[in-house]
Each structure stands twice: as C-alpha cells, then as structure tokens.
Amino acid sequence: MAKKYFIKTFGCQMNVYDSNRMANILETMGFVKASNQRDADVVVFNTCHIREKAAEKVFSDLGREYQIKLERAEEGKDTIIGVTGCVVQAEDKEILKRAPYVDFALGPLRYFRLKEVVNEILQKREMQLLDTEFSAVSKFDYLPENKTIGGCSFLAIQEGCNNFCTYCVVPYTRGVEVSRPVEDVLREARCLADSGTLEINLLGQNVNSYHGEDANGKERNLAYLLNKVAEIDGIKRIRYTTSYPADVDDDLIMCHKNIDKLMPYLHLPIQSGSDDILKKMNRRHTKSDYLKVVEKLKKANPNIGMSSDFIVGFPGESDADFQQTLDVVNQVKYIQAFSFKYSRRPGTPAAVMENQIEEKVKKERLQILQDLLFDYQTKFNESSVGKVMPVLFEGKGRHKGQLTGRTPYMQNLYAEADFSLINKIVEVRVASASTNSLSGEVI
Numbered sequence: 516m517a518k519k520y521f522i523k524t525f526g527c528q529m530n531v532y533d534s535n536r537m538a539n540i541l542e543t544m545g546f547v548k549a550s551n552q553r554d555a556d557v558v559v560f561n562t563c564h565i566r567e568k569a570a571e572k573v574f575s576d577l578g579r580e581y582q583i584k585l586e587r588a589e590e591g592k593d594t595i596i597g598v599t600g601c602v603v604q605a606e607d608k609e610i611l612k613r614a615p616y617v618d619f620a621l622g623p624l625r626y627f628r629l630k631e632v633v634n635e636i637l638q639k640r641e642m643q644l645l646d647t648e649f650s651a652v653s654k655f656d657y658l659p660e661n662k663t664i665g666g667c668s669f670l671a672i673q674e675g676c677n678n679f680c681t682y683c684v685v686p687y688t689r690g691v692e693v694s695r696p697v698e699d700v701l702r703e704a705r706c707l708a709d710s711g712t713l714e715i716n717l718l719g720q721n722v723n724s725y726h727g728e729d730a731n732g733k734e735r736n737l738a739y740l741l742n743k744v745a746e747i748d749g750i751k752r753i754r755y756t757t758s759y760p761a762d763v764d765d766d767l768i769m770c771h772k773n774i775d776k777l778m779p780y781l782h783l784p785i786q787s788g789s790d791d792i793l794k795k796m797n798r799r800h801t802k803s804d805y806l807k808v809v810e811k812l813k814k815a816n817p818n819i820g821m822s823s824d825f826i827v828g829f830p831g832e833s834d835a836d837f838q839q840t841l842d843v844v845n846q847v848k849y850i851q852a853f854s855f856k857y858s859r860r861p862g863t864p865a866a867v868m869e870n871q872i873e874e875k876v877k878k879e880r881l882q883i884l885q886d887l888l889f890d891y892q893t894k895f896n897e898s899s900v901g902k903v904m905p906v907l908f909e910g911k912g913r914h915k916g917q918l919t920g921r922t923p924y925m926q927n928l929y930a931e932a933d934f935s936l937i938n939k940i941v942e943v944r945v946a947s948a949s950t951n952s953l954s955g956e957v958i
C-alpha cells in the first residue's frame with residue numbers, strides 16, 4: 516500500500532502555496548494524500564509566527580500529533596513528524612528542544628530538500644534534522660513542476676520582504692525580498708493553466724514591488740507580469756496579494772482599467788490611519804498618501820472593492836490615533852478586511868517600544884473597529900442581492916447538494932449545484948446576503 520502524507524497549514528497564502536509545493540514533492544516520491552492525520556506516515560506542520568497565538572498553537576498541535584505517533588507505534592506503524600515554515604526559522608534550534616519528538620525542521624526557504632530529508636530519515640530512523648539556512652540558492656529552482664490541481668491556484672512570484680515594519684517578523688523568517696524571473700513565473704502559470712487553473716493569485720509579501728528579470732535580463736514590474744499572465748488562454752481571472760501602498764505605481768493602477776481578467780478587488784493594507792503610528796510602524800506612507808492611491812484606483816476602475824489589514828493597540832496608540840483608523844474605514848468603505856490586536860513579537864523593534872497598550876484597550880478597540888468593518892461588509896454584500904455574478908465554484912458547501920465558490924469580489928457564495936460545476940465559472944443570481952457570505956441560484 517502507498518505511504519500517506521498529511522500537511523497542516525497555518526498562516527498566510529504564502530504558506531498555502533508552500534504546502535502545495537511540498538505535496539508536489541511528496542507525490543513525486545509516491546506518497547498519496549491521507550484523508551485524515553491519523554492515517555499519515557509523514558505529517559508536516561507548516562507553521563506561522565506572525566502573532567503569538569498562531570505560534571503557540573503550533574506547539575499544542577505538535578503535542579497532539581506526538582500522541583498519535585505513540586498510538587500508531589502500538590499498531591506497529593511508524594510516523595515521521597516534520598515542521599516547516601516561519602516558526603522553524605524563528606525558533607531555530609529551540610524547536611527541537613521544545614518538541615524533541617520532531618524528526619525534521621526545515622525553514623521556509625529550505626523545504627525544497629524534503630525528498631532528500633525524508634529519505635535520509637527513513638534510512639537512519641533515530642536522526643533529527645534541522646535546516647534554517649538563508650541560502651543564496653532559490654528554492655524555486657529545485658522544486659518539481661507545480662501540479663496543484665484546482666480552479667484557483669496561488670503562484671509565489673517573490674519571496675521575503677525588505678520593509679521591516681517594526682511589528683513584523685516576516686523579514687526575519689522569510690529573508691530579503693527576491694523576485695522570481697519573469698519566464699519562471701510564466702512557465703509555472705502555463706503549467707497551472709494546463710492542469711485546470713482558471714484563477715491565479717500572484718503572491719508576495721510585498722508583491723507590487725516585484726522586479727523580476729525577463730529573458731533579456733531586463734527588470735520588469737508587476738504590471739508587465741500581469742499583462743503577460745493575462746495572455747495565457749486558460750487563465751480567466753487574475754489577482755495579486757499583498758500590496759504595499761507606497762509601491763503602487765501608475766502602471767499597476769492602469770492594469771485595473773485595462774486588464775479585463777484582473778478582478779475588481781484589491782487587498783491594500785493600511786494597518787493604521789494615524790500618521791504618527793504609521794511612522795512608528797516604519798510604514799512608508801501616510802494616511803493621505805494611502806487615500807490618494809485608493810482614489811486613483813477607483814478612478815481607473817469605479818467598480819473596484821477594497822480590502823485591508825489593520826492593527827489596533829500598537830505601542831503609543833492613543834484614542835485620537837485610533838479615531839484616524841476609523842476615519843479611513845469610513846472613507847474607503849472596505850468590502851472586506853482583516854483586523855488584529857497588536858502582538859508583541861520577540862526580536863522586533865516594536866516589542867521594546869514604550870507605552871505598550873493594555874490588553875483591555877486593545878480588545879475594546881478591536882471590537883469597535885470590527886463592528887464598523889462588518890457593517891460596511893454587510894452593506895456591500897446586501898447590495899449584491901439581485902445581481903448576476905460569475906462564480907468560480909471551489910468545492911462542496913455546508914449542506915448536501917450545495918457548492919461554495921467566490922464572486923469576483925472574493926465574496927463566499929453558496930448555491931445548490933451539481934458537483935460537475937466544481938472548478939468551473941458559472942453565472943449565479945444572488946438571492947440573499949449576510950456579513951460573511953451570499954447565497955444564490957445558478958442560472
């Protein structure tokens with residue numbers, strides 16, 4: 516019987532992409548995907564270090580996996596436990612101390628070694644392997660073809676980040692920003708289109724600062740790449756995530772006017788509406804810079820829907836600072852957003868700043884912000900009722916006979932539909948709306 520693997524993914528879309536690539540590697544080795552964790556001979560936890568809660572959850576989940584490993588051992592089954600992702604990079608040797616039963620730990624830039632590492636462990640069962648090198652080699656050059664099957668696929672076009680926002684661990688866990696060459700990205704995009712991808716989401720932590728080389732060694736920007744990806748026949752929808760406000764250039768704004776395949780939705784995190792806080796965060800934009808970019812985008816495509824990330828309770832944030840954040844929300848009227856309480860991350864400059872904000876205040880501010888955000892999100896969803904929208908169905912819904920998919924605005928939509936419509940784009944009339952989803956009828 517074929518050996519089975521199970522990958523549990525925490526964190527951002529970048530990690531989802533990396534997990535898919537690790538699945539590609541394990542499948543080339545003859546492993547098949549396990550339907551549940553208990554059946555798996557190799558279990559990989561692909562981890563996130565962005566906030567304390569996310570990082571701590573990894574260790575409780577690992578502990579549970581160790582119990583499963585012991586139970587499987589009683590049935591005579593061996594289990595390899597691996598950890599990858601940003602917690603590995605951040606904890607380094609500590610991870611093997613905190614979770615001594617782990618067989619291997621690979622940083623986010625090193626998982627291309629998965630095949631070699633698993634084979635080595637299978638041969639020498641008692642060994643433990645850790646690799647967190649910030650290597651000069653590009654992991655992408657060592658990965659097998661991207662065979663991710665599904666209507667929507669992620670494609671990492673960049674790794675790392677040079678922005679060093681003072682609250683953020685990413686530059687330390689993912690290293691310096693590196694753009695993949697144009698031809699590599701296009702080859703992977705064509706490969707995904709050939710295996711059924713209709714929607715492609717180009718990924719980077721600072722994706723709009725993309726500056727990959729083309730075949731002639733000339734540096735090209737994201738706008739160039741978007742135009743090239745749009746030329747691929749099978750690709751019907753394009754998105755890109757996550758953009759940095761100060762790096763949105765006019766070429767990119769014009770893409771929202773000129774590329775029909777580019778979805779009318781943009782995730783553009785502002786983090787805070789206060790210029791003082793933005794400065795302390797080391798963000799290279801002010802509130803008014805940000806609002807100007809949004810205005811230009813809305814001019815290029817009046818139908819564009821905006822989304823953002825917010826942090827409340829950053830050190831020194833006053834009530835007046837927080838009001839500025841609410842003011843931005845009222846001006847932009849986001850159709851979706853993600854908001855977080857500031858989490859103190861060891862090793863980042865903000866962790867040792869004065870005037871850390873009390874948990875109680877953070878909690879109150881988050882509640883106020885989320886109430887406002889949900890209000891706009893609900894209003895937007897309600898304005899969709901009665902409209903006909905192309906929906907890309909991604910899988911089964913909560914109820915029998917139901918599928919779930921996404922509208923161009925990233926809204927979740929449920930509809931009664933045949934399984935054969937999974938991974939297809941179908942016209943749907945929106946019948947009802949709530950804060951988090953829509954329901955509709957296939958036309």
Ligand code: SAH
Nearest residue numbers: 682683720757784824825855856857858860
């Ligand atoms: N590169 C992207 C996303 C990075 S992480 C960007 O710059 O937008 C995703 C989000 O997590 C961030 O946008 C930020 O809102 C949040 N985040 C990052 N570090 C955090 C911290 N220490 N505490 C709370 N939220 C944090």
Ligand code: SF4
Nearest residue numbers: 676678679680683685
């Ligand atoms: Fe972190 Fe800032 Fe880079 Fe985003 S842009 S990954 S928040 S350092």
Ligand code: F3S
Nearest residue numbers: 526527563564565601
């Ligand atoms: Fe988390 Fe690393 Fe992504 S810290 S948000 S998995 S880049």
